[in-house]
Amino acid sequence: MTLDKIFVILLGFFGVITTYWFFFGKKEEKVEAKGSIDIKVEGGYSPSYIIIKKDATTTLNFLRKDPNPCLEEVNIPDFGIKKFLPLNENVPIVITPKKKGEFPYSCGMNMYFGKISVI
Numbered sequence: 001m002t003l004d005k006i007f008v009i010l011l012g013f014f015g016v017i018t019t020y021w022f023f024f025g026k027k028e029e030k031v032e033a034k035g036s037i038d039i040k041v042e043g044g045y046s047p048s049y050i051i052i053k054k055d056a057t058t059t060l061n062f063l064r065k066d067p068n069p070c071l072e073e074v075n076i077p078d079f080g081i082k083k084f085l086p087l088n089e090n091v092p093i094v095i096t097p098k099k100k101g102e103f104p105y106s107c108g109m110n111m112y113f114g115k116i117s118v119i
């Protein structure tokens with residue numbers, strides 16, 4: 001094998017790793033809410049993965065900073081919650097989960113997602 005062939009193989013290998021890292025390497029930010037948690041709504045939800053305790057009342061404070069109308073509504077179907085999020089206004093959503101599991105939440109059009117994990 002000539003040096004340039006080795007170089008091309010290495011380059012291809014590097015490309016694959018970079019692509020993999022780009023799509024799968026982004027770690028999901030998991031945050032445990034202790035009574036309440038602030039969720040910033042800007043190009044998605046931050047943090048998006050929220051851990052809460054079963055039978056404990058938790059306040060999710062949604063603050064929308066993104067003028068994109070896509071994010072103007074938040075849905076938590078398992079809790080029967082559908083709320084309008086005015087821009088730059090804190091919207092508290094109070095939940096007291098009665099069962100454990102993972103419950104998704106999303107924008108009104110199902111384009112941005114987050115998850116509530118009840119432990």
Ligand SMILES: [Cu+2]
Nearest residue numbers: 070107109111
């Ligand atoms: Cu949307």
